[in-house]
Amino acid sequence: MFGNNSSDIGIDLGTCNTLVYIHGKGIVLNEPSVVAVERGTKRVVAVGSDAKRMLWKTPGNIIAIRPMRDGVIADLESTEKMIRFFISKVLPRYRFVKPRMVIGIPSCITEVERRAVEECAYKAGAREVIVIEESLAAAIGADISISEPMGHMICDIGGGTTEISVISLGGMVVTNAIRLGGDEFDEAIIKQVRSVHNLIIGEQTAERLKIEIGNAAPDKTIEKVEIKGTDAITGLPRRLEIDSVEVREALKDPITQIIDEIKATLGKTPPELAADIVERGIVMTGGGSLLKGLPKLVSKETGVPVIVAENPLDCVALGAGKYFEYAKIFDNSRQIYDTLNS
Numbered sequence: 358m359f360g361n362n363s364s365d366i367g368i369d370l371g372t373c374n375t376l377v378y379i380h381g382k383g384i385v386l387n388e389p390s391v392v393a394v395e396r397g398t399k400r401v402v403a404v405g406s407d408a409k410r411m412l413w414k415t416p417g418n419i420i421a422i423r424p425m426r427d428g429v430i431a432d433l434e435s436t437e438k439m440i441r442f443f444i445s446k447v448l449p450r451y452r453f454v455k456p457r458m459v460i461g462i463p464s465c466i467t468e469v470e471r472r473a474v475e476e477c478a479y480k481a482g483a484r485e486v487i488v489i490e491e492s493l494a495a496a497i498g499a500d501i502s503i504s505e506p507m508g509h510m511i512c513d514i515g516g517g518t519t520e521i522s523v524i525s526l527g528g529m530v531v532t533n534a535i536r537l538g539g540d541e542f543d544e545a546i547i548k549q550v551r552s553v554h555n556l557i558i559g560e561q562t563a564e565r566l567k568i569e570i571g572n573a574a575p576d577k578t579i580e581k582v583e584i585k586g587t588d589a590i591t592g593l594p595r596r597l598e599i600d601s602v603e604v605r606e607a608l609k610d611p612i613t614q615i616i617d618e619i620k621a622t623l624g625k626t627p628p629e630l631a632a633d634i635v636e637r638g639i640v641m642t643g644g645g646s647l648l649k650g651l652p653k654l655v656s657k658e659t660g661v662p663v664i665v666a667e668n669p670l671d672c673v674a675l676g677a678g679k680y681f682e683y684a685k686i687f688d689n690s691r692q693i694y695d696t697l698n699s
C-alpha cells in the first residue's frame with residue numbers, strides 16, 4: 358500500500374504553523390497558517406509568512422485570517438486554498454503526479470472536522486489522504502520506538518491545542534486533548550496588560566513577550582522588555598516596560614490547566630505503562646514546550662522526568678512524513694499474521 362514515492366508528503370496542519378515533509382527531502386516548508394483575502398471577492402492575495410505580516414495591519418479591503426483556530430478548521434474555504442498553495446509551492450508538478458498525504462490533526466476534533474480536513478486535502482489535489490492523531494505523529498517524529506510493548510508519554514503543546522497521550526505497541530492507550538495552547542498564553546498576557554496597565558496590545562506583541570521573557574517558574578534574574586500599545590482610556594499610543602514576573606503571573610492559569618491535564622492522563626495510565634513512563638520520562642513537543650521553565654515545572658509537579666524533543670516544532674510533520682515507513686512495517690507484520698491465520 359505504501360511505497361517510497363517522492364510525491365508522498367506529511368503535513369502538520371497546525372493552528373499557528375503549517376509544515377510539509379517530503380520523503381527523501383525532509384521538511385521543505387514551514388510557514389504560518391495565515392491567509393490574506395480580498396473582502397467580498399475572497400480572492401487570495403497572500404499566504405503564509407507574507408500574509409502573517411499583514412495580520413492586524415490590513416487596509417479595509419483586505420483581511421488576513423488564521424483559518425485554523427483551536428486546532429480545528431474555522432474557515433474551510435481558506436484552509437483549502439492555503440493547503441493548495443503550500444503544496445503547489447513544494448510540489449510544482451503535483452497537478453500531474455497527485456500526492457498521497459498524511460496529515461497530523463488533534464485527536465480532540467470531531468468527526469465532522471476530521472472529514473473537513475480530508476475534504477480540504479482532496480480538493481487541494483491529494484490522490485489519497487490519511488489522517489493521523491497529532492500525538493502519534495509527534496511520537497514518530499521525536500524518534501520514539503512506538504511499536505515496542507513499552508509505555509511512552511508524549512505531550513504536544515501547540516498554538517491551539519495540548520495533547521497528552523500514552524502510546525504502546527503503535528497505538529494510543531490513553532489520550533487527553535484540550536483546546537488550550539500557546540494562543541491562550543498570548544491571550545492571558547493581553548488580558549493582564551490591559552487590566553493592570555490599561556494598555557491594549559496585539560497578539561504579536563504578546564507572543565513576543567512570551568517568547569522573550571516568558572517563564573513558567575521563578576528565575577534568578579528579572580528580565581524586562583519595552584512594548585507599545587494603545588492606552589485603553591485616552592486611545593493614544595503608549596510605551597510600557599513589562600518584566601518577567603508579571604508575564605509569569607499572567608501565564609499561571611493556562612499552565613496550571615496543562616499540568617492538571619498531564620496529571621489526569623498519568624492517573625488514567627495502566628500501572629505497568631506508568632512504570633515505563635517514570636523510567637523513560639515524558640517527551641514534550643510543540644512550540645509550547647519551548648516556554649522557559651515549563652519542562653522543569655512539569656517534572657517537579659508530576660515527579661516524572663521530562664525530555665524536550667530535539668526539534669519540538671518539527672515533530673508532527675516529521676512523524677506524518679515518516680508514517681509511510683511505519684505503516685509499511687505494520688502492513689508487513691499484518692500480512693505475516695494473516696498468512697499464519699489462514
Ligand SMILES: Nc1ncnc2c1ncn2[C@@H]1O[C@H](COP(=O)(O)OP(=O)(O)OP(=O)(O)O)[C@@H](O)[C@H]1O
Nearest residue numbers: 371372373374515516517518539643644645647648
Ligand atoms: N520559544 C518559545 N517560547 C514559548 N512559546 C513558543 C516559543 N516558540 C514558539 N512558541 C509558541 O508555540 C506555538 C506554536 O507551536 P506549534 O507550531 O507547535 O503549534 P501548531 O502546531 O501550529 O498548533 P496546534 O498543534 O495547536 O494546531 C505558538 O503559540 C508560539 O507562540
Ligand SMILES: [Mg+2]
Nearest residue numbers: 371515643673
Ligand atoms: Mg501542532
